[in-house]
Amino acid sequence: xxxxxxxxxxxxxxxxxxxxxxxxxxxxxxxxxxxxxxxxxxxxxxxxxxxxxxxxxxxxxxxxxxxxxxxxxxxxxxxxxxxxxxxxxxxxxxxxxxxxxxxxxxxxxxxxxxxxxxxxxxxxxxxxxxxxxxxxxxxxxxxxxxxxxxxxxxxxxxxxxxxxxxxxxxxxxxxxxxxxxxxxxxxxxxxxxxxxxxxxxxxxxxxxxxxxxxxxxxxxxxxxxxxxxxxxxxxxxxxxxxxxxxxxxxxxxxx
Amino acid sequence: xxxxxxxxxxxxxxxxxxxxxxxxxxxxxxxxxxxxxxxxxxxxxxxxxxxxxxxxxxxxxxxxxxxxxxxxxxxxxxxxxxxxxxxxxxxxxxxxxxxxxxxxxxxxxxxxxxxxxxxxxxxxxxxxxxxxxxxxxxxxxxxxxxxxxxxxxxxxxxxxxxxxxxxxxxxxxxxxxxxxxxxxxxxxxxxxxxxxxxxxxxxxxxxxxxxxxxxxx
Numbered sequence: 001x002x003x004x005x006x007x008x009x010x011x012x013x014x015x016x017x018x019x020x021x022x023x024x025x026x027x028x029x030x031x032x033x034x035x036x037x038x039x040x041x042x043x044x045x046x047x048x049x050x051x052x053x054x055x056x057x058x059x060x061x062x063x064x065x066x067x068x069x070x071x072x073x074x075x076x077x078x079x080x081x082x083x084x085x086x087x088x089x090x091x092x093x094x095x096x097x098x099x100x101x102x103x104x105x106x107x108x109x110x111x112x113x114x115x116x117x118x119x120x121x122x123x124x125x126x127x128x129x130x131x132x133x134x135x136x137x138x139x140x141x142x143x144x145x146x147x148x149x150x151x152x153x154x155x156x157x158x159x160x161x162x163x164x165x166x167x168x169x170x171x172x173x174x175x176x177x178x179x180x181x182x183x184x185x186x187x188x189x190x191x192x193x194x195x196x197x198x199x200x201x202x203x204x205x206x207x208x209x210x211x212x213x214x215x216x217x218x219x220x221x222x223x224x225x226x227x228x229x230x231x232x233x234x235x236x237x238x239x240x241x242x243x244x245x246x247x248x249x250x251x252x253x254x255x
Numbered sequence: 256x257x258x259x260x261x262x263x264x265x266x267x268x269x270x271x272x273x274x275x276x277x278x279x280x281x282x283x284x285x286x287x288x289x290x291x292x293x294x295x296x297x298x299x300x301x302x303x304x305x306x307x308x309x310x311x312x313x314x315x316x317x318x319x320x321x322x323x324x325x326x327x328x329x330x331x332x333x334x335x336x337x338x339x340x341x342x343x344x345x346x347x348x349x350x351x352x353x354x355x356x357x358x359x360x361x362x363x364x365x366x367x368x369x370x371x372x373x374x375x376x377x378x379x380x381x382x383x384x385x386x387x388x389x390x391x392x393x394x395x396x397x398x399x400x401x402x403x404x405x406x407x408x409x410x411x412x413x414x415x416x417x418x419x420x421x422x423x424x425x426x427x428x429x430x431x432x433x434x435x436x437x438x439x440x441x442x443x444x445x446x447x448x449x450x451x452x453x454x455x456x457x458x459x460x461x462x463x464x465x466x467x468x469x470x471x472x
Contacts, residue, residue: 002431002432004385006384046384068272075273075456075460076455076456076457077414077455094269094270095272097270097272098270099270099273099452120308120312124307124381124383124415124416170414171381199369199370199377200379200381201381201383222376224383224384225384254385
C-alpha cells in the first residue's frame with residue numbers, strides 16, 4: 001500500500017522560542033520556530049507539530065503570530081497544541097494557519113469540547129493528545145495524565161483513546177511520559193494497545209534516540225506517524241536521513 | 256477597483272489562510288482575495304473552491320451566504336479549482352449526512368468501508384497522509400495540463416473519510432489507492448478538482464497551484 005508513514009518533527013514553543021525538556025522538565029533552548037520549521041520542511045518533514053508548552057494567556061498571541069508566519073512560508077500540514085480550552089481557540093488557531101489542533105487537558109476536563117470542535121470543524125482537524133504513564137496501582141497498565149504531565153486522572157489510556165475517537169477525534173498523539181526525553185525508544189506496547197483499539201491514525205511520541213526507534217515505532221508499535229524532537233533539533237540526524245533509514249527497512253515514506 | 260485575479264471562496268469552512276497563502280506564494284504578485292462576496296467571485300478571473308469539515312455543514316454555509324449561484328457561474332465559465340470538500344460538493348449527493356451536493360457531476364460521495372485489514376494492519380480512517388496519485392490520461396493519451404512538471408505517482412497530502420465516485424469515468428484525472436483505487440482528481444473543461452490538499456502538499460502542491468494560476472483551459 002502506498003500511503004507513507006509520516007515523520008513529524010515536534011517544536012515545543014515557549015516565549016517565542018523552541019525548547020526541549022527531559023521528562024517534561026529541564027528546558028533547553030533550540031532556536032527560532034520559523035527558522036526551524038523552514039529547515040525541517042526543506043529536509044522533507046511530512047508535517048510539523050507545535051506545542052505551546054507554557055500556554056499562559058499572555059503568550060497566546062505569540063503562538064498565533066508564529067503560526068501565521070510559518071503558514072505563509074511552509075506548505076505542509078501544521079498541528080498546534082497547548083492550552084486549547086474552547087472551540088473558539090480552535091477557530092483562532094485554524095484561522096492563523098494551523099491545519100489540526102491538538103487537545104489534551106481540556107479533553108479530560110470537558111470531553112464535550114472535543115465533540116463540539118469535531119462537529120464544527122470536522123474530525124480531520126481534531127487531534128487528541130494523550131500523555132500516558134505506566135502505573136502499578138490501577139487495574140490497567142497506562143494512566144492518562146494532564147496539565148503537562150502533572151495531574152493523574154485515574155483514566156485508562158486505552159479506554160480513553162477509544163472514547164475520544166467516539167467523540168470525533170480524527171487522530172491521536174500518544175506520548176509516553178516514561179520515555180519522553182530519555183532517548184531509549186517509544187513505548188511500543190502502549191502504542192500498539194491504543195493503535196489496535198481505534199480506527200484513526202496514531203502518532204507515536206516520546207523517547208526517540210536513534211533511527212531504529214522510528215522503525216520500531218511503526219513495525220512494533222503500529223504507529224501511522226512518528227514524532228521526534230531532540231534527534232532533529234540538535235542536528236544528530238536530518239529528517240531525510242531518518243526517511244532513508246525507514247525506507248531501507250521497508251517502510252513506505254515520502255522521499 | 257482593480258481586477259481580481261484569483262478569488263478563494265470563503266464559506267466559513269476550513270483553513271482558508273493556508274489556501275490563500277499557498278496561492279499567493281505561486282501567483283507572482285497577482286491579486287488573491289479570500290471572499291464570501293458573490294459579486295467579487297463573479298468578477299474574478301479564476302476561482303479556488305476549498306473546503307473542510309462535514310459536507311452537510313458546508314452546503315448549509317454555502318446557502319446561508321448565498322454563494323450557490325456564484326459558484327455554479329464560476330464553474331461554468333472560468334478556471335475553477337476545487338479542493339477536498341470543494342471537490343465533493345460538485346457531485347449529486349454525499350453519504351455524509353445524506354446530503355445533496357451542487358449536482359454539477361453525476362455520482363455519489365462515499366465513505367471508506369470500515370474494518371478493512373491490509374498487510375495485517377487495520378486500515379485507518381480518516382485516510383490521512385502522503386499518498387501517491389496516479390495520473391489518468393485522456394482519450395488522446397495526454398495527461399491534464401495541471402500535471403505539468405509533476406511526475407506520475409507523486410505523493411500528495413490527503414485527509415478525508417469520504418471520496419467521490421463519478422458515474423462518468425471520463426471525469427477521472429487522477430487516482431489514489433486506499434486500499435482500492437478511488438478517484439482523487441476530476442477534470443472537465445475549465446474545472447479541475449482534487450480530493451487531496453494541494454495547499455499542503457509541499458513542492459508538488461505548489462507546482463499544481465502554479466499550473467492552475469497560468470492555466471488556459
